[in-house]
Every structure is written in C-alpha cells, then in structure tokens.
Amino acid sequence: MIIMEETLLDLEPGVRGTVARFAGTPGFVRKLRTIGIREGKTLVVVAKHPLGGPVVVEVDGREVTLGRGMARRVIVDVAT
Template identity: 80%
Template sequence: MEKTLLELEPGMQGAIARFIGNPGFIRKLRTIGIREGKNLTVVTRHPLGGPVVIEVDGREVTLGRGMAVRVVVDVAA
C-alpha cells in the first residue's frame, strides 16, 4: 500500500517507491541518500507543522513537511 511519508506514524517502516516533483527536487533527495528502493523508518513527526525525521541507511535525515508529502512510500499492509 502506498502512502506519502507525511501520512506515516512514528515507528512505521517502508520502502521508498517514487517521488512527486521536478528533477531538481528528486536530485536533491538522492544527494542526501533518499533513493527509490531504500528502506526507511519514521523516527518522529514533529507537531504544529514541524519536520519529519526518518532513518535511512542507519542515519537520521530531517525533511520538511513540504518535502515529506512528495515522497511516496510502499508500506506493508
């Protein structure tokens, strides 16, 4: 089942399926290690419009909500 990264609750895991955005946005994500097929875990989702913290390849990455809503993750049902 596909969901955006913003829809996942802390502790949920999934594999990055695709990105919604222009080539520059996609290149930026790939540069920081966020690529299609990578497994991730949501560490925390800060309240009041704050960022989402995920773990990819053993390191934590913080994404703003505007970016997180454009990352589509395949979550096991």
C-alpha cells in the first residue's frame, strides 16, 4: 500500500483521506478544529460543486461544507 499526500481539493467524491496537516494560519487551523476537522480524522469527499463551488466532506458522520480555498489548505494522506 502506498500513502500519497494530497490536498482535500484534489480528492474526487467518494475518496477517503486522513488529515495529515494544515497549510494556514493558527486562526485558520482553529476554525477547522471547531468544525471537527483535525489531524488524524478520516474524511470522505461527498461532493465537489462545479464552477468553483464548495467541497462537501463527511467527518464523524456529519457533512461539512468548505470553500475551495479552505479545502486547498487541508493536506490529507490517501492510501492507494
């Protein structure tokens, strides 16, 4: 099994990834942690809306919507 590091924005719907780290300010990281997205959590991409729309992910059994700018700064490990 090979583990690849990608951004959350790179994942296609249905793909599962584990949060490895964040590329952002402490305030950005704090905001993500308050909505349940933190290092070590497993996320599943539910949908990527077209035309630059948001990315919907499932974390802990609930759906969270992130803008593409935010999703681009969430680095995840994906097993291939």
